[in-house]
Amino acid sequence: MIKERRSTRSSAVFNPGMESFMQNTEYVSPEFARQLILDELFDLSLYKRFREISGPELHPTLDELIKVESGHLGFWQELFNVEISELNFARRLKLEMIVLVCRLFGAPAIDLILEAIEVYGIRKYLTLWKQNKDNPMGKAVQGILKDEFEHEDVIVGRLKDRIINPDRIRNIFLGLNDGMVEILGAVAGFFASFGQNALVLLAGLTTAVAGSLSMAAGAYVAVSSENEVRRTQEEKARFLEGGTGEEPRTEPAIRSAAIVGVSYFIGASFPLLPVIFGAHTALWSILTAGTIIILVSMALAFLSGMDVKRRALTNLVIITVAAGVTYLIGMMVRNLLGIEI
Structure with a gap:
C-alpha cells in the first residue's frame, strides 16, 4: 500500500540534519541546485503530459506519480530557496520528443519510459547520497531517497499487465x-x-x-x-x-x-x-x-x-x-x- 507522503515542511522535522542543512548550504553549488530542481520539474511536467495523452487505465498511476513528484519539487525548492517554474530549452525539446514518441506508440511507450525514469531517479539519488552521506547534504536527501524507493517504485510496479516486455x-x-x-x-x-x-x-x-x-x-x-x-x-x-x-x-x-x-x-x-x-x-x-x-x-x-x-x-x-x-x-x-x- 502507498503511504501518504509527508509534506515538504514536515520533512525537515522527520529527517535528521535537515534544519542544519537548510541553514548551511555550502555543500551544494547554485548550479547543482538549479539542475536538481530542473530534473524534478521535468519529471513532473512529463507525468502531466502523459496524463493528457494516455487512456483512463493509466490515470490513477500517473495521478499518484504527479502527487509524489510535486512533493519532490517542492522539497528541493524550499531546501535551496530557489523557485523555477519553466524548463530550459534543452529539457523542453527533450520533453516534446518523448511526448511525440508516446503519441505514436501509445501506452507501451509510456510504460517503458516510466520504468526508465524510475531507474534514473533511483540511481541519481543513490549517487547523491553516497557522495554526501558524511555531511548534512547526505542526511538531507535520506527522506527523499526513501520516498523514491517507497513511492515511485511501488507506483510504477502497479503496471502489472504490460503490453510489452x-x-x-x-x-x-x-x-x-x-x-x-x-x-x-x-x-x-x-x-x-x-x-x-x-x-x-x-x-x-x-x-x-x-x-x-x-x-x-x-x-x-x-x-x-x-x-x-x-x-x-x-x-x-x-x-x-x-x-x-x-x-x-x-x-x-x-x-x-x-x-x-x-x-x-x-x-x-x-x-x-x-x-x-x-x-x-x-x-x-x-x-x-x-x-x-x-x-x-x-x-x-x-x-x-x-x-x-x-x-x-x-x-x-x-x-x-x-x-x-x-x-x-x-x-x-x-x-x-x-x-x-
Missing part, C-alpha cells in the same frame, strides 16, 4: 547496436580489400546473414538454459511448499532468438544501405551507421538509466576503432598478401 525492448536495441557496429567494421575492411561495390555488397550481406543466425542461435541457447534453471528452481520451491504456488514461467526461446536475430539483421542493414545505392567508399556507411548508432545509443542509455552522453561517446569510439582496425586489416590483406580483385 521492457527487457525485450532493450534486447532489440542491443541487437540493432551490435549489428551496426559489426557490419560497419566488416564493410570498411571489405572496401579496403576488394574496392568494388558489388563484391563489398555480396560479402557484407553474407556476413550480416551469418551474424544474425549466429546471434539468434546464441540467444536460443542462452534463453533455453535460463529457462531450465528457472524451471528447476521454481519446481523446487513448489515441492517445498507442498505442491502449491504458481506454475513455472519461462520465456519462449524461439521468440527470443527471432527477436535478437531480426534486430541484428536490421541493424546490419544500415551500413549496407549506402553500398546498395552505389557507394564506392566506406565513408557513407560510416556516416549512415554512425548517425543511427548515436540515436540508438541515446535511446538505450535512456531506457537503461545510463548517462546519454557517455553512452553515445563510447559507441562513437567503438565504431571509430572498429572501422579503423578493419580497414587497416583489409589494406594489409590487399597490399602485403598481393590480393588483386
Whole structure:
C-alpha cells in the first residue's frame, strides 16, 4: 500500500540534519541546485503530459506519480530557496520528443519510459547520497531517497499487465547496436580489400546473414538454459511448499532468438544501405551507421538509466576503432598478401 507522503515542511522535522542543512548550504553549488530542481520539474511536467495523452487505465498511476513528484519539487525548492517554474530549452525539446514518441506508440511507450525514469531517479539519488552521506547534504536527501524507493517504485510496479516486455525492448536495441557496429567494421575492411561495390555488397550481406543466425542461435541457447534453471528452481520451491504456488514461467526461446536475430539483421542493414545505392567508399556507411548508432545509443542509455552522453561517446569510439582496425586489416590483406580483385 502507498503511504501518504509527508509534506515538504514536515520533512525537515522527520529527517535528521535537515534544519542544519537548510541553514548551511555550502555543500551544494547554485548550479547543482538549479539542475536538481530542473530534473524534478521535468519529471513532473512529463507525468502531466502523459496524463493528457494516455487512456483512463493509466490515470490513477500517473495521478499518484504527479502527487509524489510535486512533493519532490517542492522539497528541493524550499531546501535551496530557489523557485523555477519553466524548463530550459534543452529539457523542453527533450520533453516534446518523448511526448511525440508516446503519441505514436501509445501506452507501451509510456510504460517503458516510466520504468526508465524510475531507474534514473533511483540511481541519481543513490549517487547523491553516497557522495554526501558524511555531511548534512547526505542526511538531507535520506527522506527523499526513501520516498523514491517507497513511492515511485511501488507506483510504477502497479503496471502489472504490460503490453510489452521492457527487457525485450532493450534486447532489440542491443541487437540493432551490435549489428551496426559489426557490419560497419566488416564493410570498411571489405572496401579496403576488394574496392568494388558489388563484391563489398555480396560479402557484407553474407556476413550480416551469418551474424544474425549466429546471434539468434546464441540467444536460443542462452534463453533455453535460463529457462531450465528457472524451471528447476521454481519446481523446487513448489515441492517445498507442498505442491502449491504458481506454475513455472519461462520465456519462449524461439521468440527470443527471432527477436535478437531480426534486430541484428536490421541493424546490419544500415551500413549496407549506402553500398546498395552505389557507394564506392566506406565513408557513407560510416556516416549512415554512425548517425543511427548515436540515436540508438541515446535511446538505450535512456531506457537503461545510463548517462546519454557517455553512452553515445563510447559507441562513437567503438565504431571509430572498429572501422579503423578493419580497414587497416583489409589494406594489409590487399597490399602485403598481393590480393588483386
